[in-house]
Amino acid sequence: MTSLITSRARHVAVIGLGAAGLVAVRELRREGHTVIGFEREKHVGGLWVYTDRVELDSLSVDPDRTIVHSSIYQSLRTNLPRECMGYSDFPFVTRSGDGDPRRYPDHREVLMYLQDFAKEFKIEEMIRFETEVLCVEPTPENNHKWSVQFKSSSGVSGEEIFDAVVVCNGHFTEPRLAHIPGIESWPGKQIHSHNYRIPDLFKDQVVIVIGSQASGNDISKDIATIAKEVHISSKAVASDSYGCYDNLRIHPTIYRAREDGSVVFRNGKVVFADAIVHCTGYKYHFPFLKNNGYVTVEDNRVGPLYKHVFPPAFAPGISFIGLPFMGLQFFMFEIQSKWVASVLSGRVKLPTDDKMMEEAIAFYTKLEDLGIPKRYTHFLTDPRGNPMLGTFKPEDAVVISQSDYFNWIAKQCGCTSIERWRERLYNVAIKKIFFGGDSYRDQWDDDQLIEEVYGEFAKLKSNQDCSS
Ligand code: FAD
Numbered sequence: 001m002t003s004l005i006t007s008r009a010r011h012v013a014v015i016g017l018g019a020a021g022l023v024a025v026r027e028l029r030r031e032g033h034t035v036i037g038f039e040r041e042k043h044v045g046g047l048w049v050y051t052d053r054v055e056l057d058s059l060s061v062d063p064d065r066t067i068v069h070s071s072i073y074q075s076l077r078t079n080l081p082r083e084c085m086g087y088s089d090f091p092f093v094t095r096s097g098d099g100d101p102r103r104y105p106d107h108r109e110v111l112m113y114l115q116d117f118a119k120e121f122k123i124e125e126m127i128r129f130e131t132e133v134l135c136v137e138p139t140p141e142n143n144h145k146w147s148v149q150f151k152s153s154s155g156v157s158g159e160e161i162f163d164a165v166v167v168c169n170g171h172f173t174e175p176r177l178a179h180i181p182g183i184e185s186w187p188g189k190q191i192h193s194h195n196y197r198i199p200d201l202f203k204d205q206v207v208i209v210i211g212s213q214a215s216g217n218d219i220s221k222d223i224a225t226i227a228k229e230v231h232i233s234s235k236a237v238a239s240d241s242y243g244c245y246d247n248l249r250i251h252p253t254i255y256r257a258r259e260d261g262s263v264v265f266r267n268g269k270v271v272f273a274d275a276i277v278h279c280t281g282y283k284y285h286f287p288f289l290k291n292n293g294y295v296t297v298e299d300n301r302v303g304p305l306y307k308h309v310f311p312p313a314f315a316p317g318i319s320f321i322g323l324p325f326m327g328l329q330f331f332m333f334e335i336q337s338k339w340v341a342s343v344l345s346g347r348v349k350l351p352t353d354d355k356m357m358e359e360a361i362a363f364y365t366k367l368e369d370l371g372i373p374k375r376y377t378h379f380l381t382d383p384r385g386n387p388m389l390g391t392f393k394p395e396d397a398v399v400i401s402q403s404d405y406f407n408w409i410a411k412q413c414g415c416t417s418i419e420r421w422r423e424r425l426y427n428v429a430i431k432k433i434f435f436g437g438d439s440y441r442d443q444w445d446d447d448q449l450i451e452e453v454y455g456e457f458a459k460l461k462s463n464q465d466c467s468s
Helices: 019-030 107-120 214-224 329-345 353-369 394-400 402-413 420-435 447-467
Strands: 011-015 034-038 131-138 146-152 157-162 164-167 189-192 206-210 229-233 243-245 248-251 254-257 262-265 270-272 275-278 296-298 301-303 318-320
Touching: 011 019, 011 131, 011 146, 011 157, 019 034, 019 107, 019 164, 019 329, 034 131, 146 164, 164 329, 206 214, 206 270, 214 229, 214 248, 214 275, 229 262, 301 353, 329 402, 420 447
Parallel strands: 011 034, 011 164, 164 318, 189 275, 206 229, 206 275, 229 248
Antiparallel strands: 131 146, 146 157, 243 248, 254 262, 262 270, 296 301
16 A cells, blocks of 8 residues: 555545644645544644533443543643643744743643644634544545545534545543452442542542542642542552651552442551542543454554554554654654655655564564563653653663654654754653652743743744745
8 A cells, every 4th residue: 555655635634633633734734635624522622622521420431421522620730841842833932911821831721822823824724623533444445545434513424535544533531440359349439530620529538549640640639639638549659658748648559449438558558538539541542443453452552553653554544643642742743743744745655564564563572572561552751761661671762762753753754853952841841740849830940941942932933934
């Protein structure tokens, strides 16, 4: 299939118009393709469109439930400074007027940034809102075209044929749950962080929060403002430790839950709790790729994929933007989109299907040899600067460094890779998340670097003004 692509414009469908889909649409159009974006909701922005609504099934296990897309809680502020979060040529700077000027702004500010981006690049005119994609499959004629079947909120169904489909449906909507022995007969209430918005539900209660990464960290502190006690269950805590301050305690993982309402931790501590909040992450989920035979999801590995983007046997007809998690997300969406757009036009060639498959298998074998579980396949960050990877060995950097990944893609499609300042800012920021204490979002000592960054933004603006 790869060799049939010649240099020309393609008719491309983009599924989902969050931060990934928006930049994918822009890059595809810049490359000369015609694009139609399908968005299930009424607005662009995806995850950043906050809603008070939650799913009726508070653990989101019922496959037939009505989906609420966003997992954003009301108090959420970004965990990275805005300067490194934006797309390369549209800096995420303070807006005039009603915005949040902080370096780590609240979620509304991110949404406004994405809306500004959509407006600047006239993206909305290419989007079909309130239109859910239900099925994506190669056409039966096997003519390298793709059938996209969809349904609008008013009930109108349709099918359209495309040369290619770019999947940008996000991966923070389908919860993963921790397995807790005895939980079936534990009488308290349980929710997943996907359905957490505000702490009020937990007033004066004893609450266990499972997970101590970004969401677990934020949510436990949010709940602690109103609850009687909050107990965090963390994989990162050794079995004999029992951290404690104010009404918030840290334990190792849960050993079991019991019918009498108690929960036993692996350090032997027993807590009678009213509620458990699972901040245990999400699963990749592509309900519209039914019985597809080209990608599967196994223990959160989407594969086989060449460089997290192309399924070898079907490239470049279908591609995935945004699978790697952690790291500089918007920048990654942008550079992956440039690659997909340039491959589709034929300006950039992919290796043969066999070579891509060989590469994907070699990558999986390497992860296995290093003892890295499948679910970390798409964990793209720089282990040299990320304490979350404390248990991995330094040589893992070869496999999963985000900068190496960006540089590799940039080389393929002849575009600019990650700026040195962005990389430096990110490396400082990621350490602050883990070692910066509760006030990491409001205290920093990188003023000199920031000055340099704003100097770069000014240069960019002046170049853009000259060329327009
Ligand atoms: P989404 O934003 O989820 O967008 C996917 C879109 O696809 C949605 O609009 C959805 O409606 C649509 N869609 C889905 N299925 C269909 C379908 N079948 N048909 C049509 N449309 C469909 N990143 C940062 O850089 N900084 C942060 O501070 C940060 N904080 C985060 C906090 C939380 C709690 C979470 C969960 C993530 C955070 N992230 C952060 C990561 C975040 O995921 C990315 O920043 C990014 O917004 C994800 O964009 P996306 O486009 O991949 O997915």
